[in-house]
Amino acid sequence: VTGKPGEFFAERAWLGPEQGLATGVLIEHDAGGIITKVRACVNGSSLGPSVRRLRGEVCLPGFVNAHSHAFHRALRGLCQARAGDLSAWRSLVYEVASRLTPESYHDLATAVYAEMLLAGYTSVGEFQYLHHEPGGRPYSDTNAMALALLGSATASRIRMTLLDTCYLRAGVDGALLEGPELRFGDGTGERWAGRFAHLASVPLEATQRLGAAIHSVRAVPPPAMSTVVAVAHEHDLPLHFHLSEQRSENEQCLKVLGLTPTDVLHDAGALTRQATAVHAIHLTAGDIGRLGLASCGICACPTTERDLGDGAGPFTDLADAGAVLSIGSGSHAVIDPFEETRAVDLNERLSQERRGLWQVGNLLEAGTSGGSRSLAWPTGGIAAGAMADLVTVRLGSPRLAGCNVAADPARDAADELLARIIFCAAPSDVDTVVVAGEVVVEGGEHSTLGPPAAVAERLRKTVTVALGAGV
Numbered sequence: 001v002t003g004k005p006g007e008f009f010a011e012r013a014w015l016g017p018e019q020g021l022a023t024g025v026l027i028e029h030d031a032g033g034i035i036t037k038v039r040a041c042v043n044g045s046s047l048g049p050s051v052r053r054l055r056g057e058v059c060l061p062g063f064v065n066a067h068s069h070a071f072h073r074a075l076r077g078l079c080q081a082r083a084g085d086l087s088a089w090r091s092l093v094y095e096v097a098s099r100l101t102p103e104s105y106h107d108l109a110t111a112v113y114a115e116m117l118l119a120g121y122t123s124v125g126e127f128q129y130l131h132h133e134p135g136g137r138p139y140s141d142t143n144a145m146a147l148a149l150l151g152s153a154t155a156s157r158i159r160m161t162l163l164d165t166c167y168l169r170a171g172v173d174g175a176l177l178e179g180p181e182l183r184f185g186d187g188t189g190e191r192w193a194g195r196f197a198h199l200a201s202v203p204l205e206a207t208q209r210l211g212a213a214i215h216s217v218r219a220v221p222p223p224a225m226s227t228v229v230a231v232a233h234e235h236d237l238p239l240h241f242h243l244s245e246q247r248s249e250n251e252q253c254l255k256v257l258g259l260t261p262t263d264v265l266h267d268a269g270a271l272t273r274q275a276t277a278v279h280a281i282h283l284t285a286g287d288i289g290r291l292g293l294a295s296c297g298i299c300a301c302p303t304t305e306r307d308l309g310d311g312a313g314p315f316t317d318l319a320d321a322g323a324v325l326s327i328g329s330g331s332h333a334v335i336d337p338f339e340e341t342r343a344v345d346l347n348e349r350l351s352q353e354r355r356g357l358w359q360v361g362n363l364l365e366a367g368t369s370g371g372s373r374s375l376a377w378p379t380g381g382i383a384a385g386a387m388a389d390l391v392t393v394r395l396g397s398p399r400l401a402g403c404n405v406a407a408d409p410a411r412d413a414a415d416e417l418l419a420r421i422i423f424c425a426a427p428s429d430v431d432t433v434v435v436a437g438e439v440v441v442e443g444g445e446h447s448t449l450g451p452p453a454a455v456a457e458r459l460r461k462t463v464t465v466a467l468g469a470g471v
């Protein structure tokens with residue numbers, strides 16, 4: 001947060017599904033990084049010297065990555081290189097998890113969040129369950145890992161909701177944690193709550209806050225779920241959980257508990273407006289009704305879901321039922337908010353064999369304001385009361401060249417331009433990224449971590465350490 005008010009001018013900015021792309025937009029923000037006033041149709045040649053002109057032709061609200069496991073970034077591409085089911089993938093994840101220290105995880109996550117910022121994400125929800133030393137002994141500061149990640153958010157300058165995750169067992173049948181999974185476990189719901197209370201007493205930056213998470217129906221028994229729900233409700237915190245990512249999870253849950261995972265979470269009191277179900281793919285009509293009725297958040301991670309062969313979620317049905325969609329890059333198969341946003345629609349086109357399921361404005365809301373709701377930040381959007389979190393796109397690359405040429409004078413060219421950006425842009429088209437009124441990326445370069453090549457080198461080094469390959 002800048003600590004002082006300021007003004008930005010954008011050649012064109014998206015002001016929401018109703019107003020669409022407006023021209024000549026002046027965006028004022030206060031010292032707390034909140035937008036106080038937005039004016040359109042301002043003449044850009046008559047601006048005062050205090051107004052900062054944003055580079056890049058089109059300004060959008062900053063994208064919100066509502067679901068991240070930062071350390072999975074080390075495994076990018078390996079899902080393709082090595083075949084196998086979700087459990088084979090999981091053992092690879094555990095291998096990396098077993099190597100990380102608070103120091104090496106801090107370095108890796110800083111690089112990963114820098115990649116996110118360069119790509120146009122301004123906020124991240126970090127779903128954190130790597131709590132303890134290998135073997136499960138707590139660090140001398142029991143929240144050393146969570147604090148390392150909050151430090152990475154500070155170093156990279158991304159906005160973060162740290163979702164501290166309860167993870168107690170290996171299977172819905174009650175199988176105990178063993179080997180690499182021991183690091184994730186607090187033992188009981190009460191001990192998770194004790195550690196969380198300690199973390200909640202640490203002062204955070206203005207762009208950081210905490211949330212709670214139940215890893216999944218697999219990893220948390222119902223009584224402990226209720227403990228996490230009670231902590232979340234008591235402090236009015238966002239509550240996240242993985243839900244019905246694969247069919248086998250549903251089958252085991254039905255076999256052992258006689259209920260769908262959605263019903264188990266409902267019985268634990270978890271389904272509220274503050275809740276976000278991550279994945280939510282294999283749902284019954286009853287599950288969809290429950291999630292919608294409660295106005296739950298739903299975090300789609302389409303590139304991860306596609307990578308792991310999870311399936312395509314019933315996202316239009318969920319939205320129709322009243323759920324609020326957001327996006328996340330989960331395992332970081334790619335870090336690309338344009339791809340994640342359009343894939344919500346594209347994956348469902350494949351599963352439903354039809355198109356026209358989503359309006360582009362609603363997709364962009366899923367990529368922005370749906371995520372800020374899920375992470376408990378003020379509205380994501382370019383409007384008074386919203387965060388001054390912005391991203392601008394350049395139209396000059398070969399990839400986007402021609403996308404601002406009106407195809408049909410009878411149609412609204414601005415609406416078509418937005419669709420063309422969401423369906424065709426890539427992270428390399430991002431010019432400027434603003435978080436809480438501060439310019440963090442400009443000309444495609446991070447203000448403190450350098451140009452893309454420097455961020456790439458940081459990623460190469462930290463991934464090398466995470467993979468145990470020696471530097």
Ligand SMILES: [Zn+2]
Nearest residue numbers: 069127242330
């Ligand atoms: Zn996840």
